[in-house]
Amino acid sequence: MDLEMTEVAFFNGTGNCCSDMGTLFKSELMSRCQLYLPPEAAYNCVAELGELGLAQFVDLNPDVSAFQRQFVGEVKRCEEMERTLRYVETEIVKEKVGIADESETSIPAPAPREMVELEASLTTMENNLREVNINYVALRKNHLELSELKNMLRKTEVFLSENQLNLQELDENTRLLDDASEREKDIEDQAYSSMKFNITGGVIDRARLLAFERMLWRVSKGNVFLKVAEIDEQMEDPGSGDVLNKAVFIIFFQGEALRSRVKKICEGFHASVYPCPDSGVERREMLCGVDTRLSDLSTVLTQTTEHRHRLLVAAAATLRSSYVKVRKMKAVYHVLNMFSQRDGGRVLIGEAWLPTADIPDIRAAVNTGAQTAGATIPPTIEKVHTTEQHPTFNRTNKYTGGFQSLVDAYGVNTYREVNPSVYTIATFPFLFAVMFGDAGHGAIMLTATLWMIIKEKSLESKRNISEIFNIFFGGRYIVFLMSIFSIYTGLIYNDIFSKSFNIFGSHWSSKQMSFVATNSTPLSLGMSYMLDPKDNNSYHSEPYPFGVDPVWQSATNKIGFLNTYKMKISLIFGVIHMSFGVMLSLWNKISKKLYHQIFLEFIPQIVFLLGIFGYLVTMIFIKWVMYGANKADPFSEHCAPNLLITFINMMLMKKADVDIKMDKCHTSLNYEIDMYPGQQELQKMLLLIGVLMVPIMLLGKPLFIMYRRRQARARYDSLRDELLEPQQEEGGPVEEDFGEIMINQGIHTIEYVLGSVSHTASYLRLWALSLAHAQLSEVLWSMVMRIALASFKGYAGAIALYLIFAFWCMLTISILCLMEGLSAFLHTLRLHWVEFQSKFYEGAGYLFMPFSFRESLKQAAEDDKEVLKTIAK
C-alpha cells in the first residue's frame, strides 16, 4: 500500500521530484518498463544495453525450463565455443606461451552472422591442435622405441664381447665382434654348437628389474642367464611426460621351450623386446640404421614442436578477444531468452527495471542498436505500473561506494528510503577517530592509504592477489578519511605515539614547586607534587588553546582527568547521533506522506529521547560552564554535583543524601544541591512527560489504524448496501491483523524505550576504546623504547635503540594500527548499524543488478583464474 502511494506521489509530483533524483540521499527512482523490440534488431539492442549496464531484466518465462527456451540453440553454440577456447587456453598455458591481455571494453558484441565465422575458425583451430598433439605423441613414442633399441644394441655389444671372451680365452683386446662370426666357424668343430645360446634383448623399467630377474630364475629353474645394464640417458614417456629410468637386459638361454616362457615373462613385465641379431655385423648395421632413423625422427619432432608452437602463438594472439566476444554473445542470448514472443514472432517483448533518470540514455542506446541492425520498425520503451517492490539503486562513485557497501552489508535500504551512507561519510571516520585518537598512528595510516590512492591505477589490476589486500584496497578512501580524522583527534587528545606536543606552552607551571631533600626524605625522581588550579602560580587560569594541556602526560592523575572528559563527550556524541537518527525517521515519514505517524511516533520518540537524555547532556554542559576551581563557593569545584547521582535520583524521584561536606554549596534553603533554580521541578516535569510519551508510542498508531479502518468499513458498508455485493472477508482478517499490529507496535516501543537507555550507555565504548588505545600506546613506549633509551650505558644505547626501534615499529603497526584499528572500525560499524540505524532504518530492499557486460566479464575472469589455478598445479 505504501509503495503504491509513493509511486503515485512521484509520478504526479511536480518539480520537487526532479531535485532529489540522482542524489545519494535516497535511492534512485526506478520504473518498470516494457521493451518492444523487432526480432532482427533484438540482439543488437540488448548488446547496446549490455554495454550501457543500466537495465535489470525480469524473466518473463520463469516456468520454462532451460532447454525449452527460444534461443537455447545459440546458447549451446556459444558454450561449445567457450569449451573450445578453454581447451586452447589450457594447451597454451601448458606450453607457457604468453597470452596478451586486451582491454575488454573496446570489443563490442559480435553480430550473429559473425558467430558462424568465429565458430568455424575455433573448430579448425581445435582440430589442428588435436591433430598436432596426436602426431606429436606418436612421434615421441617412436623416438622412445628407437632410442631404447639403440641403447640396447650398444649395451649388448659389450655383453656379447665379454661372453666371447669367457668362452675363448682369446686376446682380451679384441672386442671386434666381426671376429665373432669367424670364431664361431673355428670353434664349431669343438662341439660349440651345443653351447649356442639364444639371446633375447630388451628394455625394462628399472623399478621392475629385480622382480623380473627373480621371476625368470624361478620359471627357468635357473637355466637362464640375465645380464643387465642401466641406461644413463633419461627418457620421457610420450603421453604423460614423466621421466623414465630404464635398463637394458639381455637373456641368454638354451632351447626353444624357454623362448616362449621368456617371451611371456617379458610381456608380463611390460618389457619391450627388440630383435637382437646374433652376428656383430648385423648388429652394427642395425645400429647405423637406428641412428639414421633417430636423427630423422628428431628433425621431424623439432618441426612438429615448432609448428605446434606457432599454432599456439597464433591462437594466443586472439584468445582474449575471442573469449570476450563469445561471452558477450552468450550473455545477450541469455537475456533474450527472458523475453517473450508475441504477435506470431513479429515482436519480442521484455520487461526491465530502469532508473527513471537514465531512460533517455537507454532509449538512445536501443535506437542505436536498432539502426545498426537496420530494422525498419523502431523499438519502443513503455512504462508499466507494478506493485512489486522496486530495486534499490544508489548511484555511487569510487569515493562513496565504500560507505554504501558498509551500509548495504547490514541491509539494503528500502526503495526510496533515507540512505544513511551519506551521513556515514562524515560520522564514521569521526567516531572511529574518537576511539583511535593518536596522531602518530593516524599518520602511519595516512601514508599507507596515500600510497594506495596515488598508485590506484596500477594497483587496480593487482588487487586480487590476496583477499586481505583486496579488502584494504577497496576501503582506501574510507581509511583515508579515518586517518585524517585520527590525526585531528590525536591533536585534540594531544597524543602522538603516547607523547604530547607542547605547541603553545603549557598553562600550568611549576614555579611553586621546590624540591628540598632532608635526611629522611632524599630526592628521587618519583616524587610527586600537587598543582592546584586555584593557585595562580600553578595554573594560568585559562585553558590551553587547543587540545589537552601537555602537562597531563606527566601527571599521575592523568587517567582520572581524561576519563571524565571522554565519558562526557561520548554521551554527548551519542545523544546527538541518536537524535539525528530519529530526525531522519521524520524525513522518511514525510516522504511517505504518513503524517499521522509524525504525531504518533516521531514526536513522542524525540520528546522522550531529548527530554531525558538530552537533559543529561544539557546538565553536562551546565556543569562544565558553571563550575570551576577558580570560582567562589556555590560554584567551586567541590560543589559540583555528581551528574550520575543526580540523574538516577531524577529517575527514581529520590531525594539526595545529605552531605556535610557540601554544606556551603546550597544555593537555597532546601537540601538539594541544585545547579540552577527550579531544577527539581523541571526534572519532575521532564520525567512525567517522558513517561507519558510511552503510551502514546505504544497505542497511538494502532488506535489510529483502527479508527481509519472503522471509517473505511463504514464507507464500504454504505456502498455495500447500495451495490448488494457480498463482502465477507473483512470481518476475520481485520481482527487478527489488529493483534499483530499491537504486538509489533509493542515490540517497537519497548525496543525504543529500553534501547535509548542501553544505546546511550553503549556510546561509552568511545571512551573505553580511546582509553585502551592510549594505555596500549603508553605501555608499548615504556616497555619497549624506554629500555633502549634508559637502561643502556653510554653509546651501547645507540645500537640497542637501532634494533629495538625496529621491534617497536613492528609492534606499533601490528598491535596499535592494525589490531586497534580493526577493533575501532568494528565498534564504529556497530554503533552505526545498531545504535544509529535502529532509529529510522528499514533496510528491506534488494539491490539493483543490471545486465552489464563489464560485470559478467569480470565474473567470468574470476572463474577463469580459478580454473587456471587448478591447471597450473
Added chain:
Amino acid sequence: MPLCGQKSSVCCAVLSVWGGIQLGITGALIYTGSPAFIEDIPLAENANWSPQEWETNLHAGYQQSALNCWIAALLYLVTFCVSTHQYWANYNTGDQFKVTIGSMRFY
C-alpha cells in the same frame, strides 16, 4: 648481488625512512630537554645527590639519549641506502625470474 628479496628490501627501506625521521625528531626534542622524555634518559639515581648534582646528571642523561637517538638515526640512514641498493639490484636481475601470467618462459 641481491641479498634479500624485493619485498623485504622495500619493507626495510620504509622502516629506515620512518626510523630516520622519527629518531631524528626525537633526538632533537630530547636534546632540548623536553620534560616528556624525563623517564627516557639513563639516570643513575642516587639518594645523596645535591640539587646541583641532580641537574648535571639530568643534563648529561639528556645529552646521552639525544646522541644515541641521532646515532641510531644515522644507522637507519645507512640501512636505507643499503636497502635501496638491494631494491635496485633485485629490480635489475630479478626481472627474469619474476613469474607473471603474461611472461614468456624459455624451455
